[in-house]
Amino acid sequence: MVLPSPSAPLPAVGPLGERFADVRRIAVLRGGGLGDLLFAVPAVEALAHAYPGAEITLLGSPMHAALLTGRPGPVHDVEVLPVAPGIREARGQEEDPAATEEFVRRMRERRFDLAVQVHGGGRNSNPFLLRLGARHTVGTRTPDAVPLERSLPYVYYQHEMLRALEVVGLAGAPAVALEPRLAVTDEERDRARRHVGGGDRLVVVHPGATDPRRRWPAERFGDVAAAVAADGAQVLVVGDATDVESADVVVARAQAALPPAARGRVASLADRLDLGELAGLLSLADVVVANDSGPRHLARAVGAPTVGIFWFGNAVNAGPLGRSQDRMQMSWTSHCPECGIDCTQVGWTAPRCEHDPSFVAGVEVAPVLEDVRDLLGTAAHEAVA
Structure with a gap:
């Protein structure tokens, strides 16, 4: 049996279509959060390998622009999507039709040869993508979404990275990587090192998640933090402005369980790091402990070992693929703890109850x-009760 060389592309996920001719400009539509972007990175790498020399433009969010602008990688530039239903949501902002029209006009002027939709089921994203006027289009679609030139069915329970790889396979782009990789600059690591010191190893904790149902109780993160700080590690808690309260709970819980001499090993950096500095810090971590969240996915992309707490449905879509460097503890909650509705029926048309209890509270420390x-x-240490 002849094995492929290390540089050879991996097989495609799903059927591999013919490559389009004379592709010099590619647009990739992927809005959403940090994790949404990272799920698309292997697909972008596949496109860059299949179409060498083509310029790849990400149509994404301000967060995506902040993370990728000027960073080595396959994305040449980021165009920030207009606020529009199903395209980009922004708290407190409504769609400005004039801004949307101006965005579409500018993108049509760029004359994309290929536009790739990895932005959900296509009800809103496919019509939007078609308005950009690219010569060729590929993407996913639900039965009621308009088709693109080449489409595949959108079925909710599929790993997002593999879904995106299956989409670009339609354009003749086999995989070159199955998980995201993100370069971290020396400057980002140097800035992050200012916060590191006081332990023989570094554990980074992120207690937040956009969806409250994905959040493990902050007190349990605090118990983990106390235990590893007692072992001699430094623990830094990270997050954005919405995570400050949870981070404070983690720190207070951990410090209350530690002797005075060890309390300084646990501290919060929530709402104190920009995205580049966060990437630098995560790249320095010996382990990152987090919910199913953007920072956990970023940690994986910069090479940090991770321990993630996942609801089992999210594990299908977003869980780590390997186990040597990534561990996953899952909650098997299948019905809302408050009203009993079946929470496994998810997606665009599924009912969503009004309750936001933690679906992962059943995971033990x-x-x-x-x-x-x-x-x-x-591993030989005794667990903290």
Whole structure:
């Protein structure tokens, strides 16, 4: 049996279409959050490999622009999407039709040869993509979405990275990587190092998640933080402005369980880091402990070992693929703890109850701590009760 060389493309996910001719400009539509962007990175790498020399433009969010602008990688530039239903949501902002029309006009002037939709089921994104006037289009679609030149069915329960790879396979782009990779600059690491010190290893904790149902109780993150700080590690809690309160709970819980001499090993950096500095810090971490969230996916992309707490449905769509450097503890909650509605029926048409209890509260501290210590090489320690 002849094995492929390390530089050879991996097989495509799904059927591999013929490559389009004379593709010099590619647009990739992927709005949403940090994790949404990172799920699309392997697909963008595949496009860059299949169409060498083509300029790839990401149509994304301000966060995506902040992270990728000037960073080495396959994305040449980022165009920030207008606020529009199903395209880009922004709290407190409504669609400005004139701004949307201006965006479409500018994108048509760029004369994209290929436009790729990896932005959901296509009800809103496919009509939007078609307005850009690209010579060729590929993407996903639900039965009621308008078709693109080449489409594949959108079925909710599919890993997002593999879904995106299947989409670009329609354009003749086989995979070259199955998980996202993101370059971190020396300057970002240097800025992050200012916060590091006071322990023999670094554990980074992120207790937040956009969806409250994906949040493990902050007190349990605090118990994990206390245990690894007692082992001698430094623990830094990260997050944005919405995570400050949870981060403070983590720190207070951990410090209350530690002797005075060890309390300084646990601190919060929530709402104090920009995205580049966060990437630098995560790249320095020995382990990152987090919910299913953008920072956990960013940690994986910059090479940090991770321990993630996942609702089992999200594990299908967003869980890590490997286990040597990534561990996952899952909650098997299938019905809302408050009203009993079936929470496995998800997607565009599924009912969503008004309740936001944690769907991952059933995950205990002990297995999470065991995973953290195993990755740190300290599995022989006793778990904290």
